[in-house]
Amino acid sequence: MAAVRCDLEDFAAEMFEPFARADQRRWGGVYLRGLLLDGGRKSVEPMAARLGEDGNRQALAHFVTSSPWDAAHVRARLAWRMQPVIKPTALVIDDTGFLKDGDASACVTRQYTGTAGKVTNCQAGVSLHLASNGSSAAVNWRLFMPGSWDPASPKADPVKVARRDKCAIPAQVGPRKRTESTRSAKIWHMA
Known part of the structure; x- marks a missing residue:
């Protein structure tokens, strides 16, 4: 270092x-x-x-x-900074499972993750990467919010919904879907 x-x-x-x-x-x-x-x-x-x-x-x-700063601005600066370095030829969208033993972290639920190759207790994150033959950088990402964490969902779990406050999830944040197109990496080649 x-x-x-x-x-x-x-x-x-x-x-x-x-x-x-x-x-x-x-x-x-x-x-x-x-x-x-x-x-x-x-x-x-x-x-x-x-x-x-x-x-x-x-x-x-x-x-x-607790510090008031906007992660979206940092991600935008990162994307602008990395674009001329990487000279991307592709955009990659991928999801990653973060295995969890407990349920204290935001958006943890039992779900399939390729990280473990099975249904297990985890968070799922979706990311966007700038990529070229020699390098890549994640420039945007977010957690997938399962229906069990959404009070308006028929799949809502009262224990997980109650955890929203402790995890500082704002009331206006609803479920974020992990669609079939992000279950495995998708690559779009740039012209």
Whole structure:
């Protein structure tokens, strides 16, 4: 990490430049560095332990959960930054399962995931990647919200619906469908 730290700090400064406050920009960079460090779990507590002197668990948790910034703006900056680097020849849409032992995380339910090759307890994320023969980058993503988490769905599970507040899912957010076209990677070649 030491060899690329300056480049990573420059990249983080570019991505988080529109943030209103300096502390948001600082903790955005620290969080990005934490995501890139070795270690299996990428939740705040284990990341903070790996970050050494920058491992302020409370500040990282505040950045992730409470700090007012718009992820869509960061994703847009990332897409604009990566397009000339990757020179994409294809757009790839894929879904990925994030296996979960418990049900405390947002949108966890028993569902099929190719990650495990079976129905299991997981979150499902859908992502958009810019891709070329030599590289790719995810530039947009979101969690799939199963009907069991939607109070308006006939499949609503009262326990999961009650978890929405603890997971900070806004009331106006409804189910996000994972259609057949995203169950396995789809590639659109660009002209």
